[in-house]
Amino acid sequence: MTMEEKLLINELEQGRELAKLLMSNLKQTSSIESSKTLISEIIRIYQNAIFMLSLNEDDKNILKRSPEFNDKNSKTVFKKRKTSAEKKTEKVRVVVGEGQEKGLIDDGFSWRKYGQKDIHGFINPRGYFRCTHRFTQNCLAVKQVQKSDKDPSIFEVKYVGNHTCNNTPPKTKTPNLSVSMFEEGNRAHVTEQSEDIKPTKTEEVTISLDDLEEKKNIFRTFSFSNHEIENVGGWKSNILSENLMGNLSPATSGSGITAEIVSAPALVENSETADSYFSSLDNIIDFGQDWLWS
Protein backbone atom coordinates (compact mmCIF):
# COMPACT_ATOMS: atom_id res chain seq x y z
CA MET A 1 0.00 0.00 0.00
CA THR A 2 1.39 3.35 -0.92
CA MET A 3 1.76 6.14 1.53
CA GLU A 4 -0.96 8.08 -0.23
CA GLU A 5 -3.34 5.19 0.11
CA LYS A 6 -2.58 4.80 3.78
CA LEU A 7 -3.17 8.46 4.34
CA LEU A 8 -6.35 8.29 2.42
CA ILE A 9 -7.65 5.42 4.49
CA ASN A 10 -6.61 7.22 7.61
CA GLU A 11 -8.56 10.25 6.52
CA LEU A 12 -11.66 8.25 5.79
CA GLU A 13 -11.44 6.42 9.07
CA GLN A 14 -11.26 9.70 10.88
CA GLY A 15 -14.28 10.86 8.99
CA ARG A 16 -16.16 7.81 10.13
CA GLU A 17 -15.17 8.32 13.73
CA LEU A 18 -16.14 11.95 13.61
CA ALA A 19 -19.49 11.09 12.14
CA LYS A 20 -20.04 8.72 15.06
CA LEU A 21 -19.11 11.43 17.47
CA LEU A 22 -21.45 13.80 15.76
CA MET A 23 -24.28 11.36 16.04
CA SER A 24 -23.53 10.94 19.69
CA ASN A 25 -23.37 14.68 20.05
CA LEU A 26 -26.77 15.12 18.52
CA LYS A 27 -28.30 12.50 20.74
CA GLN A 28 -26.95 14.22 23.78
CA THR A 29 -28.01 17.62 22.53
CA SER A 30 -24.55 18.93 22.88
CA SER A 31 -23.69 22.44 21.94
CA ILE A 32 -24.28 23.55 18.44
CA GLU A 33 -20.73 24.80 18.27
CA SER A 34 -19.40 21.39 19.01
CA SER A 35 -21.58 19.85 16.34
CA LYS A 36 -20.61 22.49 13.85
CA THR A 37 -17.01 21.78 14.52
CA LEU A 38 -17.47 18.11 14.00
CA ILE A 39 -19.27 18.70 10.77
CA SER A 40 -16.59 20.99 9.50
CA GLU A 41 -13.96 18.47 10.44
CA ILE A 42 -15.77 15.70 8.64
CA ILE A 43 -16.09 17.85 5.55
CA ARG A 44 -12.45 18.72 5.76
CA ILE A 45 -11.44 15.12 5.99
CA TYR A 46 -13.42 14.18 2.96
CA GLN A 47 -12.07 17.16 1.16
CA ASN A 48 -8.59 15.92 1.91
CA ALA A 49 -9.49 12.47 0.72
CA ILE A 50 -10.95 13.75 -2.51
CA PHE A 51 -8.02 15.99 -2.97
CA MET A 52 -5.60 13.13 -2.54
CA LEU A 53 -7.50 11.06 -5.03
CA SER A 54 -7.39 13.84 -7.53
CA LEU A 55 -3.66 14.33 -7.34
CA ASN A 56 -1.64 13.55 -10.37
CA GLU A 57 1.82 12.09 -10.03
CA ASP A 58 3.57 15.41 -10.04
CA ASP A 59 1.39 16.67 -7.24
CA LYS A 60 2.16 13.60 -5.22
CA ASN A 61 5.82 14.15 -5.72
CA ILE A 62 5.43 17.64 -4.43
CA LEU A 63 3.74 16.29 -1.35
CA LYS A 64 6.43 13.71 -0.83
CA ARG A 65 9.00 16.42 -0.86
CA SER A 66 7.36 18.13 2.02
CA PRO A 67 8.81 17.11 5.38
CA GLU A 68 5.57 18.10 7.02
CA PHE A 69 3.79 15.66 4.87
CA ASN A 70 6.21 12.84 5.36
CA ASP A 71 6.65 12.90 9.06
CA LYS A 72 3.70 13.74 11.14
CA ASN A 73 5.50 13.80 14.42
CA SER A 74 8.63 15.26 13.12
CA LYS A 75 10.11 18.37 14.55
CA THR A 76 11.60 18.91 11.17
CA VAL A 77 9.52 21.68 9.84
CA PHE A 78 10.18 22.80 6.35
CA LYS A 79 13.23 24.92 6.68
CA LYS A 80 13.89 27.83 4.55
CA ARG A 81 16.77 30.11 4.77
CA LYS A 82 16.92 31.75 8.09
CA THR A 83 15.96 35.32 8.19
CA SER A 84 15.66 37.63 11.09
CA ALA A 85 12.00 37.97 10.41
CA GLU A 86 11.32 34.30 10.36
CA LYS A 87 12.55 33.80 13.85
CA LYS A 88 9.86 36.04 15.05
CA THR A 89 6.99 35.16 12.90
CA GLU A 90 4.59 32.62 11.80
CA LYS A 91 3.67 32.33 8.23
CA VAL A 92 0.23 32.42 6.92
CA ARG A 93 -0.98 31.58 3.56
CA VAL A 94 -3.63 33.79 2.12
CA VAL A 95 -5.68 33.59 -0.95
CA VAL A 96 -7.07 36.69 -2.44
CA GLY A 97 -9.01 37.16 -5.55
CA GLU A 98 -11.32 39.71 -7.09
CA GLY A 99 -8.94 40.33 -9.92
CA GLN A 100 -6.65 42.57 -8.04
CA GLU A 101 -3.36 42.88 -9.73
CA LYS A 102 0.23 42.50 -8.79
CA GLY A 103 -0.63 41.57 -5.29
CA LEU A 104 -1.69 45.06 -4.58
CA ILE A 105 -4.37 43.90 -2.29
CA ASP A 106 -5.57 46.64 -0.09
CA ASP A 107 -5.14 45.13 3.30
CA GLY A 108 -4.73 48.45 4.97
CA PHE A 109 -0.98 48.42 5.03
CA SER A 110 1.45 49.94 2.66
CA TRP A 111 3.85 47.49 1.10
CA ARG A 112 6.95 47.87 -0.95
CA LYS A 113 7.97 45.24 -3.39
CA TYR A 114 11.53 44.09 -2.96
CA GLY A 115 11.74 41.06 -5.13
CA GLN A 116 10.12 38.63 -7.46
CA LYS A 117 10.96 35.03 -8.08
CA ASP A 118 9.89 32.31 -10.41
CA ILE A 119 9.00 29.44 -8.16
CA HIS A 120 9.58 25.89 -9.17
CA GLY A 121 6.31 24.20 -9.95
CA PHE A 122 4.38 27.39 -10.38
CA ILE A 123 3.64 29.21 -13.55
CA ASN A 124 3.38 32.63 -12.07
CA PRO A 125 6.20 34.31 -10.19
CA ARG A 126 6.00 35.07 -6.51
CA GLY A 127 6.28 38.64 -5.42
CA TYR A 128 7.98 39.67 -2.22
CA PHE A 129 6.76 42.67 -0.30
CA ARG A 130 7.84 44.29 2.90
CA CYS A 131 6.29 47.00 4.93
CA THR A 132 7.05 50.45 3.65
CA HIS A 133 7.99 51.44 7.19
CA ARG A 134 10.56 48.71 7.52
CA PHE A 135 13.43 51.09 7.99
CA THR A 136 11.69 54.09 9.40
CA GLN A 137 9.83 52.18 12.08
CA ASN A 138 11.65 48.90 12.05
CA CYS A 139 8.52 47.11 10.96
CA LEU A 140 9.45 43.60 9.92
CA ALA A 141 6.16 42.60 8.37
CA VAL A 142 6.56 40.87 5.06
CA LYS A 143 4.19 39.30 2.65
CA GLN A 144 4.49 37.13 -0.39
CA VAL A 145 2.00 37.23 -3.18
CA GLN A 146 1.55 34.70 -5.88
CA LYS A 147 -1.09 34.51 -8.51
CA SER A 148 -2.85 31.21 -8.69
CA ASP A 149 -1.88 29.11 -11.64
CA LYS A 150 -5.38 27.87 -12.00
CA ASP A 151 -7.35 31.00 -11.48
CA PRO A 152 -5.66 34.28 -12.33
CA SER A 153 -8.26 36.09 -10.29
CA ILE A 154 -6.95 34.43 -7.18
CA PHE A 155 -3.89 35.64 -5.38
CA GLU A 156 -2.29 33.65 -2.67
CA VAL A 157 -0.80 35.85 -0.05
CA LYS A 158 1.45 34.76 2.74
CA TYR A 159 1.98 37.12 5.63
CA VAL A 160 5.14 36.82 7.62
CA GLY A 161 5.57 38.82 10.74
CA ASN A 162 3.70 41.42 12.63
CA HIS A 163 3.36 45.01 11.78
CA THR A 164 5.05 47.02 14.42
CA CYS A 165 4.71 50.25 12.57
CA ASN A 166 2.15 52.88 13.36
CA ASN A 167 0.59 52.21 10.06
CA THR A 168 -1.77 49.72 11.55
CA PRO A 169 -5.04 50.19 9.80
CA PRO A 170 -8.17 50.87 11.78
CA LYS A 171 -9.69 47.70 13.02
CA THR A 172 -12.84 46.75 11.28
CA LYS A 173 -15.55 45.28 13.39
CA THR A 174 -14.96 41.93 11.80
CA PRO A 175 -12.91 40.69 8.96
CA ASN A 176 -14.87 41.14 5.87
CA LEU A 177 -13.84 38.27 3.75
CA SER A 178 -14.07 34.61 3.65
CA VAL A 179 -10.77 33.86 5.17
CA SER A 180 -8.49 30.93 5.00
CA MET A 181 -5.55 30.95 7.26
CA PHE A 182 -2.67 28.61 7.04
CA GLU A 183 -0.03 28.32 9.59
CA GLU A 184 3.28 26.83 8.90
CA GLY A 185 4.24 23.88 10.98
CA ASN A 186 2.21 21.11 12.40
CA ARG A 187 0.89 22.66 15.51
CA ALA A 188 -2.14 21.73 17.39
CA HIS A 189 -3.41 25.16 18.16
CA VAL A 190 -3.19 28.61 16.89
CA THR A 191 -1.99 29.72 20.25
CA GLU A 192 1.04 27.52 20.01
CA GLN A 193 2.99 30.00 18.09
CA SER A 194 6.54 31.07 18.13
CA GLU A 195 7.65 32.89 21.20
CA ASP A 196 7.24 36.32 19.83
CA ILE A 197 3.78 35.81 18.60
CA LYS A 198 1.25 36.64 21.22
CA PRO A 199 -2.18 36.47 19.80
CA THR A 200 -4.39 38.95 21.44
CA LYS A 201 -7.56 37.79 19.92
CA THR A 202 -7.74 34.30 18.63
CA GLU A 203 -11.37 33.46 19.07
CA GLU A 204 -10.25 29.94 19.53
CA VAL A 205 -12.78 27.22 19.91
CA THR A 206 -10.77 24.18 20.65
CA ILE A 207 -12.79 21.06 20.73
CA SER A 208 -12.22 18.77 23.62
CA LEU A 209 -12.16 15.53 21.82
CA ASP A 210 -9.15 13.95 23.32
CA ASP A 211 -9.24 10.79 21.35
CA LEU A 212 -9.55 12.85 18.28
CA GLU A 213 -6.47 14.76 19.18
CA GLU A 214 -4.57 11.52 19.30
CA LYS A 215 -5.49 10.78 15.78
CA LYS A 216 -4.23 13.92 14.28
CA ASN A 217 -2.34 13.16 11.20
CA ILE A 218 -0.07 15.21 9.14
CA PHE A 219 -2.87 16.98 7.49
CA ARG A 220 -4.26 18.78 10.33
CA THR A 221 -4.39 20.23 13.66
CA PHE A 222 -7.56 20.73 15.51
CA SER A 223 -8.09 24.19 16.59
CA PHE A 224 -10.53 26.72 15.48
CA SER A 225 -10.39 30.36 15.03
CA ASN A 226 -14.00 30.61 14.21
CA HIS A 227 -13.83 27.81 11.73
CA GLU A 228 -10.49 26.48 11.02
CA ILE A 229 -9.18 23.81 8.82
CA GLU A 230 -5.74 22.65 8.21
CA ASN A 231 -4.81 21.50 4.82
CA VAL A 232 -2.28 19.38 3.09
CA GLY A 233 1.28 20.08 3.92
CA GLY A 234 0.78 21.37 7.38
CA TRP A 235 -1.03 24.51 6.46
CA LYS A 236 -3.82 25.46 8.65
CA SER A 237 -6.85 27.14 7.31
CA ASN A 238 -9.20 29.39 9.04
CA ILE A 239 -12.51 30.53 7.78
CA LEU A 240 -13.81 33.77 9.02
CA SER A 241 -16.95 34.24 7.15
CA GLU A 242 -18.01 37.81 6.88
CA ASN A 243 -19.04 40.19 4.22
CA LEU A 244 -16.79 39.81 1.31
CA MET A 245 -15.93 43.22 0.09
CA GLY A 246 -14.65 44.98 3.11
CA ASN A 247 -11.23 45.83 4.27
CA LEU A 248 -9.39 42.95 5.79
CA SER A 249 -6.40 43.66 7.85
CA PRO A 250 -3.73 41.14 8.66
CA ALA A 251 -3.48 42.63 12.11
CA THR A 252 -7.10 42.36 12.96
CA SER A 253 -7.04 38.78 13.97
CA GLY A 254 -4.61 39.30 16.70
CA SER A 255 -1.13 38.11 16.10
CA GLY A 256 -0.64 39.60 12.74
CA ILE A 257 -1.17 36.18 11.36
CA THR A 258 -4.00 36.53 9.07
CA ALA A 259 -5.05 35.19 5.81
CA GLU A 260 -7.65 36.30 3.45
CA ILE A 261 -9.59 34.75 0.72
CA VAL A 262 -11.68 36.49 -1.79
CA SER A 263 -12.13 33.78 -4.26
CA ALA A 264 -15.43 34.63 -5.76
CA PRO A 265 -18.26 36.98 -5.15
CA ALA A 266 -20.09 34.23 -3.36
CA LEU A 267 -21.32 36.06 -0.36
CA VAL A 268 -21.04 34.59 3.02
CA GLU A 269 -23.55 36.36 5.08
CA ASN A 270 -23.30 35.37 8.64
CA SER A 271 -21.18 32.79 10.27
CA GLU A 272 -23.81 32.15 12.86
CA THR A 273 -26.10 30.46 10.45
CA ALA A 274 -25.55 26.97 9.26
CA ASP A 275 -26.11 27.95 5.67
CA SER A 276 -23.42 30.52 5.63
CA TYR A 277 -21.22 28.21 7.53
CA PHE A 278 -21.40 25.70 4.79
CA SER A 279 -21.04 28.41 2.22
CA SER A 280 -17.72 29.29 3.65
CA LEU A 281 -16.73 25.69 3.67
CA ASP A 282 -17.64 25.50 0.05
CA ASN A 283 -15.36 28.39 -0.62
CA ILE A 284 -12.51 26.47 0.82
CA ILE A 285 -13.26 23.27 -0.90
CA ASP A 286 -13.31 25.06 -4.18
CA PHE A 287 -9.68 25.89 -3.82
CA GLY A 288 -8.63 22.32 -4.23
CA GLN A 289 -4.96 21.89 -4.72
CA ASP A 290 -4.36 25.53 -5.18
CA TRP A 291 -3.71 25.30 -1.49
CA LEU A 292 -0.56 23.48 -2.17
CA TRP A 293 1.76 26.30 -1.57
CA SER A 294 4.79 25.38 0.37
Place this chain on the structure above:
DNA sequence: TGCATTTGACCAAG
Protein backbone atom coordinates in the same frame (compact mmCIF):
# COMPACT_ATOMS: atom_id res chain seq x y z
C1' DT B 1 13.86 64.79 -6.70
C1' DG B 2 12.30 61.22 -4.03
C1' DC B 3 10.10 57.08 -3.72
C1' DA B 4 8.57 52.65 -5.81
C1' DT B 5 9.38 48.88 -8.96
C1' DT B 6 12.15 45.80 -11.72
C1' DT B 7 15.45 42.42 -12.19
C1' DG B 8 19.83 40.03 -12.12
C1' DA B 9 23.11 38.78 -8.64
C1' DC B 10 24.03 36.93 -4.41
C1' DC B 11 23.50 33.91 -0.44
C1' DA B 12 21.93 30.17 2.54
C1' DA B 13 19.86 25.78 3.07
C1' DG B 14 18.96 21.26 1.59
Place this chain on the structure above:
DNA sequence: CTTGGTCAAATGCA
Protein backbone atom coordinates in the same frame (compact mmCIF):
# COMPACT_ATOMS: atom_id res chain seq x y z
C1' DC C 1 23.69 21.89 -7.70
C1' DT C 2 19.00 23.57 -7.08
C1' DT C 3 15.84 26.48 -5.03
C1' DG C 4 13.81 30.21 -2.43
C1' DG C 5 14.55 34.62 -0.35
C1' DT C 6 16.93 39.05 -0.25
C1' DC C 7 19.85 42.73 -1.91
C1' DA C 8 20.78 46.60 -4.53
C1' DA C 9 21.67 49.04 -8.85
C1' DA C 10 19.03 50.55 -12.63
C1' DT C 11 14.92 52.32 -14.07
C1' DG C 12 10.27 54.35 -13.92
C1' DC C 13 7.01 57.58 -12.41
C1' DA C 14 4.62 61.43 -10.25
